[in-house]
Amino acid sequence: MLLLLLVLAACAQTPEATGPAPSTTPASTTAASAPATSGADLLGRYHWQLNNAIDSKGTRIDALFVRPNQPLQLDFSADRLNVVNSCNTLGAGYSIKKGRMQVGPMVSTMMACRDPGLAALDDAISQRLRGSLNVNLLARDNAPSLQLVTDSGDTLSFTGVPTAETRYGGPGEIAFLEVAPQSVPCNHPLIPDKQCLLVRERYFDEQGLASGTPGPWQPLNQDIDGYTHTPGIRNVLRVKRFTVRNPPADAPSVAYVLDLVVESEKVGQ
Structure with missing residues (x-):
C-alpha cells in the first residue's frame, strides 16, 4: 500500500534567525520597544514544549497532558503558530504587541483519533489559544521559557528547545x-x-x-x-x-x- 504525501510547497521554508538567542529579556517589554530580533524572532528559534498548565484556581489542566512522552508543542514563524503533537495539525495567525499575543481563528486538519483523550486534546488547546493572551517570554541562555495567560486565568508554561536551524547556525x-x-x-x-x-x-x-x-x-x-x-x-x-x-x-x-x-x-x- 502506497501512501503519497508529497508536500513540496513547504520547501519554501519560513525564514528563521540563525544567530544566537539574546540573553535574559522578557518579551512582554521588548516586543513593543525593541527590534524584531527579540520577540517574534526568538519565538521562531525554538520549539516550545508545554511543561505545565494550570487554571485560575491553580489546578493542573490534565486534558492538555494526554501523552506525557509527546508534549504539546508550539512552533512559530514570522506571523503564524502551529500546534504539534495534538490529534490534528492546528495552526493560526498571530501577532504580538505591548505584551499581548493576538491569535487568529484556528484551522485544523480533519483526522479522527480513536483515543478519546487525544481526540479531545484539539479542543482543549484550541479553546486556550484564541483571542488575546498575555505573553511573557524570558530568553535565558540555556532554557528560554514562554508563558501564555488567557483572560479566564489559565496559565500555559512552555520550555524552549532549539530548532535545528538554531543548533547548526543556518537554514540548512x-x-x-x-x-x-x-x-x-x-x-x-x-x-x-x-x-x-x-x-x-x-x-x-x-x-x-x-x-x-x-x-x-x-x-x-x-x-x-x-x-x-x-x-x-x-x-x-x-x-x-x-x-x-x-x-x-x-x-x-x-x-x-x-x-x-x-x-x-x-x-x-
Whole structure:
C-alpha cells in the first residue's frame, strides 16, 4: 500500500534567525520597544514544549497532558503558530504587541483519533489559544521559557528547545532521501556489527513529480534526527541537511534532520 504525501510547497521554508538567542529579556517589554530580533524572532528559534498548565484556581489542566512522552508543542514563524503533537495539525495567525499575543481563528486538519483523550486534546488547546493572551517570554541562555495567560486565568508554561536551524547556525538545505526497507551491515570504528540505513538521493520538480535519476544506494553511517526506521517499510523522506561546524574526530561533518515523510510503502518479504 502506497501512501503519497508529497508536500513540496513547504520547501519554501519560513525564514528563521540563525544567530544566537539574546540573553535574559522578557518579551512582554521588548516586543513593543525593541527590534524584531527579540520577540517574534526568538519565538521562531525554538520549539516550545508545554511543561505545565494550570487554571485560575491553580489546578493542573490534565486534558492538555494526554501523552506525557509527546508534549504539546508550539512552533512559530514570522506571523503564524502551529500546534504539534495534538490529534490534528492546528495552526493560526498571530501577532504580538505591548505584551499581548493576538491569535487568529484556528484551522485544523480533519483526522479522527480513536483515543478519546487525544481526540479531545484539539479542543482543549484550541479553546486556550484564541483571542488575546498575555505573553511573557524570558530568553535565558540555556532554557528560554514562554508563558501564555488567557483572560479566564489559565496559565500555559512552555520550555524552549532549539530548532535545528538554531543548533547548526543556518537554514540548512532541503534534500530527499529514499530509505530501503532493510538496513545493511556497515563499518563503524566504535560499534561492531553496526547496521546502517541504506539510502539514495531522490529528486522532484516544482510540481512534486519525480525527476532525474536517483543517486546510488549507499549506507548512511549516521542517524537521521527525528526518524525511526521500521524494518520492511520503504520511505522517501524530505530532510534538512546541515553542515556541522568543527565536528569531533570521526564524527560526520553533515547532519540530517527529518522534515517530512513524503512517501511510505510496506514491502513484502
